[in-house]
Amino acid sequence: MSEKKKCDSSQGCDSCGESNTCSEEEKQAQREGRVNEKLSHIDHRIMVMSGKGGVGKSTVTANLAVSLARRGYEVGILDGDVHGPNIPKMLGLDKEKLIGTAEGMLPVPLYPNLKVLSMAFMLPNTDAPVVWRGPMKHGIFQQFLGEVEWGDLDYLIVDLPPGTGDEPLSIAHLIGEVDGSVVVTTPQEVALLDSRKAVVFSRMVHVPVIGIVENMSGFQCPHCGKEIELFKVGGGEKAAIDLQVPFLGRIPLDPQIVSDCDGGKPFIATHPESPASKAFEEITDRVEQFVNRRAKKEPLSRPATEGRRVFSGLGEKFK
Ligand SMILES: Nc1ncnc2c1ncn2[C@@H]1O[C@H](COP(=O)(O)OP(=O)(O)OP(=O)(O)O)[C@@H](O)[C@H]1O
Numbered sequence: 001m002s003e004k005k006k007c008d009s010s011q012g013c014d015s016c017g018e019s020n021t022c023s024e025e026e027k028q029a030q031r032e033g034r035v036n037e038k039l040s041h042i043d044h045r046i047m048v049m050s051g052k053g054g055v056g057k058s059t060v061t062a063n064l065a066v067s068l069a070r071r072g073y074e075v076g077i078l079d080g081d082v083h084g085p086n087i088p089k090m091l092g093l094d095k096e097k098l099i100g101t102a103e104g105m106l107p108v109p110l111y112p113n114l115k116v117l118s119m120a121f122m123l124p125n126t127d128a129p130v131v132w133r134g135p136m137k138h139g140i141f142q143q144f145l146g147e148v149e150w151g152d153l154d155y156l157i158v159d160l161p162p163g164t165g166d167e168p169l170s171i172a173h174l175i176g177e178v179d180g181s182v183v184v185t186t187p188q189e190v191a192l193l194d195s196r197k198a199v200v201f202s203r204m205v206h207v208p209v210i211g212i213v214e215n216m217s218g219f220q221c222p223h224c225g226k227e228i229e230l231f232k233v234g235g236g237e238k239a240a241i242d243l244q245v246p247f248l249g250r251i252p253l254d255p256q257i258v259s260d261c262d263g264g265k266p267f268i269a270t271h272p273e274s275p276a277s278k279a280f281e282e283i284t285d286r287v288e289q290f291v292n293r294r295a296k297k298e299p300l301s302r303p304a305t306e307g308r309r310v311f312s313g314l315g316e317k318f319k
């Protein structure tokens with residue numbers, strides 16, 4: 001900072017009476033310092049992304065977070081979809097508003113060890129659009145990370161909007177050290193085409209790819225029990241092999257997921273015995289293993305290859 005004494009205020013610039021004497025650079029340095037201080041209380045940071053919309057990122061985020069919370073971790077979900085924030089609706093928190101305290105804003109708790117922050121908590125009603133360009137979105141993420149009392153977290157999971165634009169760039173930049181990205185895709189080729197871009201983007205911003213999830217992968221007919229490949233099957237796994245990243249698993253299509261999402265109930269908690277919940281649990285196992293290995297600086301999971309699906313270390317042979 002310039003000749004001025006380094007700011008040691010624990011307040012944000014917006015609520016500080018002295019900030020009118022500070023330059024923009026000083027305020028920016030103060031904001032970045034506050035983000036870094038808050039991030040120092042978060043052990044693992046994960047981005048959930050995809051190239052295409054509607055493939056199930058928010059569903060995967062919500063169920064991964066609930067699964068981790070049910071394992072006893074302190075978990076936060078940052079809904080990074082400023083224009084279409086769906087996480088509160090999916091978790092039955094859509095009537096909630098953010099609470100401001102002297103220490104900062106408080107995320108909304110779903111369980112004592114699972115907290116959520118979303119643009120939806122700041123909107124006057126569910127129909128209100130957010131018409132913002134990139135810099136404003138960067139500013140709100142800076143506030144979500146620097147001005148919010150997350151407390152000590154084991155995991156912060158960021159649900160991103162589709163694509164490789166402003167939001168993933170801002171999050172990757174602000175968080176600095178992201179443990180990894182989970183790329184969600186559906187098996188059809190048009191979805192895979194875009195998901196491959198998400199993998200390459202993740203590498204470009206130096207975020208390790210934890211792996212690819214193939215969602216909406218097969219559907220079991222409720223009448224005859226036969227599996228129908230509605231959107232094909234296996235494309236996500238093939239993309240993982242081609243791009244040399246791990247394959248985290250297949251989640252089948254299940255109409256109950258839609259009902260639970262719309263009803264604000266976490267599917268994995270309400271239908272723990274279903275095949276889709278088991279798939280979510282396996283994906284959680286793999287994410288947990290990845291971050292633990294990374295923290296211990298052990299070799300990370302090996303990419304999927306023909307004949308050996310998913311992860312190293314699990315000794316799984318599928319063919
Ligand atoms: N495996 C599944 N089986 C059935 N429905 C699913 C499954 N996964 C997701 N859905 C449903 O698909 C819809 C889209 O899911 P979701 O909102 O999670 O996608 P998204 O990738 O986050 O979308 P966006 O790109 O708009 O953020 C939701 O209604 C959700 O309930």
Ligand SMILES: [Mg+2]
Pocket residue numbers: 057058059081086159160161
């Ligand atoms: Mg979404």
